[in-house]
Amino acid sequence: MKDFLRRFARNRAALGGAVILLAVIAMALLAPVLYPGNPWDMVAEPFLAPGADPGYPLGSDMMGRDLAAGIFHGARVSLLVGIVATAVALLLGVSIGAVAGYFGGWVDDVLMRLTELFQTIPAFLFAIVLVAIFQPSVTTIVLAIGVVSWPPVARLTRGEFLSLRSREFVQACIAMGMGDLRIIVLHCLPNALAPIVVTGSLMVATAILTEAGLAFLGLGDPNVMSWGTIIGAGREVLRSAWYVCALPGIAILLTVLAINLFGEGVNDALNPKLKNR
Amino acid sequence: MPRLFGYLARRVLQAVPIVLGIAVFNFFLLHLAPGDAADVLAGEAGGASEEYLAQMKAKFGLDQPLYVQLGRYLANVASFDLGFSFRHNMAVTELIAGRLPATLLLMVMAVALAFVVGIVLGVTAARHVRKPIDSIVSIVALLAYATPIFWIGLMMILLFSVNLGWLPSGGMQTIGADLQGAAYVWDIAQHLVLPTLTLALFYLALYTRLMRASMLEVYGQDFVTTARAKGLDERRVAYRHVFRNAVLPMVTMLGLQVGSLLGGSVLVETVFGWPGLGRLAFEAVFQRDHNLLLGILLISSLLVVGVNVLVDLVYAKLDPRIELR
Numbered sequence: 001m002k003d004f005l006r007r008f009a010r011n012r013a014a015l016g017g018a019v020i021l022l023a024v025i026a027m028a029l030l031a032p033v034l035y036p037g038n039p040w041d042m043v044a045e046p047f048l049a050p051g052a053d054p055g056y057p058l059g060s061d062m063m064g065r066d067l068a069a070g071i072f073h074g075a076r077v078s079l080l081v082g083i084v085a086t087a088v089a090l091l092l093g094v095s096i097g098a099v100a101g102y103f104g105g106w107v108d109d110v111l112m113r114l115t116e117l118f119q120t121i122p123a124f125l126f127a128i129v130l131v132a133i134f135q136p137s138v139t140t141i142v143l144a145i146g147v148v149s150w151p152p153v154a155r156l157t158r159g160e161f162l163s164l165r166s167r168e169f170v171q172a173c174i175a176m177g178m179g180d181l182r183i184i185v186l187h188c189l190p191n192a193l194a195p196i197v198v199t200g201s202l203m204v205a206t207a208i209l210t211e212a213g214l215a216f217l218g219l220g221d222p223n224v225m226s227w228g229t230i231i232g233a234g235r236e237v238l239r240s241a242w243y244v245c246a247l248p249g250i251a252i253l254l255t256v257l258a259i260n261l262f263g264e265g266v267n268d269a270l271n272p273k274l275k276n277r
Numbered sequence: 278m279p280r281l282f283g284y285l286a287r288r289v290l291q292a293v294p295i296v297l298g299i300a301v302f303n304f305f306l307l308h309l310a311p312g313d314a315a316d317v318l319a320g321e322a323g324g325a326s327e328e329y330l331a332q333m334k335a336k337f338g339l340d341q342p343l344y345v346q347l348g349r350y351l352a353n354v355a356s357f358d359l360g361f362s363f364r365h366n367m368a369v370t371e372l373i374a375g376r377l378p379a380t381l382l383l384m385v386m387a388v389a390l391a392f393v394v395g396i397v398l399g400v401t402a403a404r405h406v407r408k409p410i411d412s413i414v415s416i417v418a419l420l421a422y423a424t425p426i427f428w429i430g431l432m433m434i435l436l437f438s439v440n441l442g443w444l445p446s447g448g449m450q451t452i453g454a455d456l457q458g459a460a461y462v463w464d465i466a467q468h469l470v471l472p473t474l475t476l477a478l479f480y481l482a483l484y485t486r487l488m489r490a491s492m493l494e495v496y497g498q499d500f501v502t503t504a505r506a507k508g509l510d511e512r513r514v515a516y517r518h519v520f521r522n523a524v525l526p527m528v529t530m531l532g533l534q535v536g537s538l539l540g541g542s543v544l545v546e547t548v549f550g551w552p553g554l555g556r557l558a559f560e561a562v563f564q565r566d567h568n569l570l571l572g573i574l575l576i577s578s579l580l581v582v583g584v585n586v587l588v589d590l591v592y593a594k595l596d597p598r599i600e601l602r
Contacts, residue, residue, distance in 0.1 A: 117298045122577045124540025125558060129574050132562040133310040209425055213544055216427045217559060231428055235548075242435050249428035257423035 007269040014265020020258035024251075028075040035069035039225040050243050061230070061244045062237050071251050074227040078255060081142055082208040088146025089207075090200050093153025098184050098192075100154070101161025112158070119151040127210060131219045138221045141214060145207050156199055160192035194270050201263035205256045212252050227252050285586070292582045299578045300354045303571045304347050310567045359572035364564045369572035373554065377576075379449060380553030383545070384538050386473045388531065391480035396524065398481075399488020403523075404515055406493060414485060421482035426541050430475040430548035437471060444470050447550035472549045476541050480534060487530055491523040498522075525596055532588030536581045 008014055050059040050067075058067040100111035130144035164170055165188075173183045214220060215228025227248040234244030341349075353360065359369035402414040438446035445451070450464050495501065496519055504518045505511075543555035550556065554573055561570040 113294065113298075117295055117302070120295055120536070120578050120581050121299060121302075121574065122536035122539040122581060124537065125543060125574055125577055127540075128543065128558065128562060129306065129570055132565075132570065133306060133567060205423070212425050213427060213540075216425075216544065217547060217562070219562065228425075231425075231431070235431060238431060238435060239439050245428070245431050245435075249425060249432070252425045252428065253420070253423050256425075257419065260419065260423055 004269050008265055011265045011268060013261050014268070017258040017261025017265060020254055021262055024075050024255050024258065025079065027072050028079050031069075031072035031076050035066070035072050037069070039069040039073040040065060049241075050247070058247055059241075059243055061234060062241065067230070067244065067247055070225050070230050071227070071248055073225040074230065074248060074251065075255070077138070077221075077224050077226045078208050078211060078252070081138065081145070081211040082204040082259075085142045085145035085149070085207040085211070086200055086203045088142060089149040089203060090153055090196065092146065093150035094157050094189075094196060096150070097154035097157025097159075098161050098189065101158035102165055102180065102184055102188065104162070104165070108158070111154070115151045115154045118148070121148075123148040124210060124213060127214060128217065128219065131214055136214075136219045136221055138224060141211060141219075141221060144214075145210050149203060149207065149210075153196065153199060153203075156195060157192060160195065161188055164188045164191055198263060198267040198270065201266060202260060205259040205263070208252065208256055208259070281590075284590075288586045288589070292586070295582060296579060297351070299575060300351055301347070303575055304350045307567055307571055308343070308346075354575070359575065360568045362561075362566055362569040362572075364561075364566045364569070369569050372557065372569065373572060373576050376552060376554045376557045379551060380539075380542055380546070380555060383469070383472055383476060383542055383551060383553060384535075386469060387476035388480065388534075388538065390473060391477040391484055392527070392531065394477075395481050395484025396488050396527065398485040400492060400515070400520060400523075402485070402489045403492035403496070403519075404511075406489075411489075415489070418482040418485045421478050422486070424478065426475060426479055427544040427548050429478055430471070430545055433471050433475060434548070444468075446471075447548075449552050472545050472551050475548070476538070476545045479541065480538070483534075484527060484530070488523065488527060491526050492519055495519045495523045525592070528588060528592050528595060532585045535584045536577070539577045539580065 050057065056066050056068065058071065060066055061070075096111050096115065100108040100115075126148045127144045130147065131140050134140045134144075161184075170183060170187060173187055178187075211220075211226065212228035212231075215226040216232040218232060220226045220229040220232075230248040231245050234241070234248075238245055357370055359373070361367075362369050362372055365372055398414050398418070402411040405411050434446045437444045445468050447468075449468050450456070450461070451468075456464050492515075501514060501518055504514050509518075539555070542551075542553060543558050545551065546553045546555035547559045554577070558570060558573045560566075561573065
């Protein structure tokens with residue numbers, strides 16, 4: 001762990017990512033304190049340019065909604081959806097991959113066919129269909145993103161479990177008469193965790209982009225403020241008030257960039273030998 | 278040639294269960310959706326009597342048991358009948374066929390651009406690893422990799438259409454211009470530039486990163502050392518020995534990205550009003566045209582299966598060590 005932290009701290013890009021990420025997390029946590037009102041409320045004069053009114057540092061949109069409040073509250077939604085959707089995808093992917101890799105045989109065949117099926121359906125289009133059919137809400141968005149993103153996790157976990165299955169310590173557990181579930185959860189899983197954690201951290205970035213895309217298309221939860229929703233609405237006034245679209249986009253870009261840098265930093269620190277990739 | 282034919286036949290057979298699975302899956306999604314076609318139509322007409330509703334349900338076969346409906350749906354799919362879009366008053370297959378060429382044009386152009394430029398940048402970065410040029414390419418790729426595709430599209434409209442006025446901001450051709458021949462092609466080409474750049478950007482970043490990593494991996498292998506030891510210059514080593522081996526994983530990646538490209542084109546087509554499949558999907562969402570939406574999902578999945586067979590064929594052609602099985 002100490003080695004890991006030392007290697008991570010030496011990686012400037014990863015450290016930069018961690019700093020931006022902490023800032024976004026702070027924004028999400030401070031949103032209800034700094035902007036206690038509803039971010040949908042029309043509080044200011046419409047079309048205030050950023051900096052024009054010190055009370056509204058990032059300006060206001062065409063309805064007079066405070067953009068800074070929208071961006072702070074948007075950070076909550078983006079991080080929440082990104083993290084929970086990834087957790088759903090990891091739960092599905094790890095369970096399916098672990099069972100397939102551990103048991104092998106026909107179980108593996110059936111589960112891998114299922115994985116292939118889900119991998120063939122275009123993910124973003126599939127997410128659109130799911131959210132459109134089950135009505136947009138934070139829950140359906142999280143579940144839809146989770147359902148479309150588990151296949152790579154399942155493949156990764158299966159690969160890890162296939163090789164762990166033949167290792168001596170697992171064979172020893174089987175010989176001792178330990179239950180399958182116990183072997184899977186307590187003995188195989190901890191040894192397969194490192195690559196799963198790395199994949200998971202990078203998946204949060206993809207999930208945030210997917211949520212933003214859905215919200216941009218008008219498939220966001222109508223009750224919460226999301227960065228994608230602001231861009232989607234601001235599109236109509238792109239010519240007169242470009243900053244309504246530009247600012248939330250920069251927030252998405254920085255958040256996704258930070259998560260990618262952080263995830264890759266974790267990966268490099270875990271596998272120091274693969275530094276060049 | 279007969280081997281190729283046998284391989285193709287086998288691949289098509291392997292694809293059957295996947296397509297069948299997706300069709301069954303589609304059917305259940307359609308059924309989970311609140312309200313069936315008859316309800317939607319009745320709602321449209323501002324309410325309908327019980328008898329009329331029952332009559333409509335009978336007409337669409339919605340009063341039959343589920344397994345009968347499933348059987349009928351699958352039989353229809355097998356004969357390329359994906360149902361009827363009541364919004365457009367057209368068969369779903371006909372609608373999709375009309376919109377597919379625009380999407381394919383956009384996708385092919387974007388992939389070609391991303392592939393070629395990605396290879397060039399990746400090779401350049403790998404040949405100058407840890408020099409300033411490598412850092413610049415890597416940073417740009419990192420940024421492009423994190424950029425929301427619809428946002429960069431809007432920013433390009435802002436810069437190139439609104440501010441500079443160089444390129445049209447949307448659509449596929451100038452409305453009402455009624456151009457012929459070369460002028461027509463030039464008009465479409467101008468409309469194609471921004472959507473292609475937007476869709477290509479993410480994949481450009483991906484291919485650049487992948488190509489760089491792949492080149493560096495091959496550089497570490499023994500045969501490269503041998504090539505250098507026998508006195509070949511760096512240029513020749515890079516292009517004749519390393520590049521040829523490093524490009525193979527890129528082809529695999531191409532097949533894996535088709536589905537994601539289709540998703541990306543929904544966003545790009547919505548931003549630029551490009552009249553393709555993605556835009557059709559977007560319209561279907563807001564017209565609650567589930568039949569059409571699921572038809573698009575099915576056809577897109579078929580496209581993914583098809584392109585992957587194609588990629589395998591190309592792969593075997595590029596790498597004689599790989600046999601088609």
